[in-house]
Amino acid sequence: MGQQGTFQNIRVYWLAFVVYWGIVLFGYDTGIGGGVVSMTYFKEHFGLVNADGSANTKKANDVSSNVVSVLQAGAFFGALGSAPISAAIGRKWSLLSFTVIFSVGAILQTVAGGSRGLGYIYAGRVIAGIGIGAISAVAPAYVSECSPKEVRGRITGLFQIMVAIGVMLSYFINFGVGLHIKTGFNVWRIPFGLQLAPAGIMAFGLLTVKESPRWLASKGRTEEALVNLAYMRKLSVHDEAIRAEMAEIEAAIEEEREARKGLGMREAFFGKGNFIRFVIAVVIFILQQWGGQNSVNYYAPQIFTSIGYTGTKNSLLASGIYGIVKVVATAVFVFFMVDSLGRKVSLFISSMGMGVLFFIIGALLKTHPPPKNVPTPRPRARRWPRCCTSTCASTRWGGARSRGCTCRTSSRRARGTTASRLRRRRSGSSTLCCRRSRRRS
Structure with a gap:
């Protein structure tokens, strides 16, 4: 598409820019929780330490798991309710409503502290999750419905790039806070409060676009x-x-x-040509969750600590670098490789690469476990497989989303998108619960 085509569709690009701030929020919320809970002052203030002042690992792990899992629970119900709401009041106004719901949750998380304990954070994460789950289901369908077919694949492919950008921003904000703010409520209020910035941009931007x-x-x-x-x-x-x-x-x-x-909701299964599309969307997102990539996104600081990056500063910095790798890999694939490789081939190659690299990481941790509380050069050997795994995951799912969006049409697209998001949230919650059980054992 030439320059004339770009300007011809400038209003569609503007709509995508506005709506995809909600997807940035999705990525931001994915990465922010684990970093905040890993902050020393957060643990001290909310009683996640022992009587001698040392960190209580069990309590910290429980809170970290709760902060992540309640977001997923809220997102599940948000995605579940998004389809009938968006069908009733429209894509634009439903997104605006969900953004307001998310903002209420973000405010509750931000004001936590003092007499307002962890309950405020949990409640805020649930409410924010409802908003995020609904936004992530409606936004791709809205953008796809408004995009001309010649640019639809490219615009819908931006979804995963925006997720990666949101994750990266959350990592570096946590790193900046950990570097410059050691004590005080701002340790969590700044990371949680900054969620309101993209939410505000999206809310005001939605007033400028058409249904x-x-x-x-x-x-x-x-x-x-x-x-x-x-x-x-x-x-x-x-x-x-x-x-x-x-x-x-x-x-x-x-x-x-x-x-x-005569079919009603059953058309998602029995409508002409719908069953295979439904299966593709559901299976892709189940395998995405079971691949473990999102668990790494949620718990990146703790994972980098476990492989030898001692100290909050080092683990948060490693998380930030990991976020950059995700953004670059996703962008390169969406803009330069998706059309030449094709979705199927890229999914196969990157899935194989991801599996091999996860095996290498596991083998390294088994044969060369990091000494506790002792800095070591060995994390460098583990960092490269971790970053390569992120590259494989980013190329794999960057194309999978655009494949899912270009395979469905009109109202089926909206329902199929909602179904895939529901399966993703459900699978994500199951994966996180399994991880939580492992951390307790």
């Missing part, structure tokens, strides 16, 4: 849909291209209505 033409057409508001479609394409409502695209949208909606007659 999905597909959703409007599905509600019989054809004239509004035509006006919004023409606005997004920077063309007149009388332009032949706009009329043709609008006719395609209406024909697709009518075809789906005919296909759904």
